[in-house]
Amino acid sequence: MASSRFKMGFKQKLVNQVRKPSGKIGRIIAKGMNKGHAKLAKWGLSKIKIEPNYNILDIGCGGGGNIKHFAEIIVDGKIYGIDYSETAICVSREVNKIYIENGTVEIYNASVSSLPFNDDFFNIVSGFEVYYFWPDLPKDLKEIYRVLKPKGKLILVNEGYLCNNEKKRKKAEKWSKLGQFHIHTPEEYNDLLTKAGFSNIQIFEENKKGWITVIGMKEIR
Numbered sequence: 001m002a003s004s005r006f007k008m009g010f011k012q013k014l015v016n017q018v019r020k021p022s023g024k025i026g027r028i029i030a031k032g033m034n035k036g037h038a039k040l041a042k043w044g045l046s047k048i049k050i051e052p053n054y055n056i057l058d059i060g061c062g063g064g065g066n067i068k069h070f071a072e073i074i075v076d077g078k079i080y081g082i083d084y085s086e087t088a089i090c091v092s093r094e095v096n097k098i099y100i101e102n103g104t105v106e107i108y109n110a111s112v113s114s115l116p117f118n119d120d121f122f123n124i125v126s127g128f129e130v131y132y133f134w135p136d137l138p139k140d141l142k143e144i145y146r147v148l149k150p151k152g153k154l155i156l157v158n159e160g161y162l163c164n165n166e167k168k169r170k171k172a173e174k175w176s177k178l179g180q181f182h183i184h185t186p187e188e189y190n191d192l193l194t195k196a197g198f199s200n201i202q203i204f205e206e207n208k209k210g211w212i213t214v215i216g217m218k219e220i221r
């Protein structure tokens with residue numbers, strides 16, 4: 001009994017740190033996520049074309065591993081990262097020090113709900129393992145839509161959704177209950193993005209692993 005309470009307490013603390021890394025443990029978590037999410041991110045990014053002149057925004061950049069990946073591709077464009085965790089921002093800035101110094105990367109403390117960017121600015125907005133924690137998905141998706149250029153794309157890459165793989169689905173449900181966060185079916189993703197204004201929605205599933213990548217395009221006006 002005491003051991004299962006200990007396990008629950010540990011898992012709860014872990015979810016809290018993943019939701020918003022803080023302090024020394026948060027630094028370890030943010031760095032750990034760079035490694036732990038690398039394969040998932042690589043798979044997700046294989047579904048979208050990135051040109052060297054793109055402006056890219058990574059929302060909930062955590063330890064900055066994906067910003068670094070983008071920075072290795074972008075030549076004439078710029079990569080911006082935002083996160084609402086001061087700890088994550090610090091780790092992200094350390095990981096991307098060279099690219100910040102050469103002007104390719106900028107990282108800010110901000111929330112998805114109020115993005116500090118002009119309308120129609122980004123070719124790609126990405127969110128890896130982060131949409132779960134957004135406070136108001138319909139509004140937050142519209143905020144992302146605002147900062148995308150016409151024909152710009154949102155890409156969400158997630159481990160854990162309501163998939164057909166029962167084992168993975170149950171695991172995802174367990175974590176979402178513990179962390180009180182959102183998880184959806186592919187149809188619900190499609191609905192959410194459509195309602196926010198996105199079109200050409202593409203959904204890729206890696207059923208064995210329980211991974212999903214969702215891409216939506218901003219309408220051409």
Ligand SMILES: C[S@@+](CC[C@H](N)C(=O)[O-])C[C@H]1O[C@@H](n2cnc3c(N)ncnc32)[C@H](O)[C@@H]1O
Nearest residue numbers: 019020033060062083084085088111112128133
């Ligand atoms: C699970 S981590 C993922 C980090 C990184 N994207 C990765 O794949 O390794 C979620 C990150 O999103 C950030 N985050 C959560 N909700 C946010 C929000 N509303 N606005 C900005 N950042 C948020 C957290 O602080 C955390 O760093």
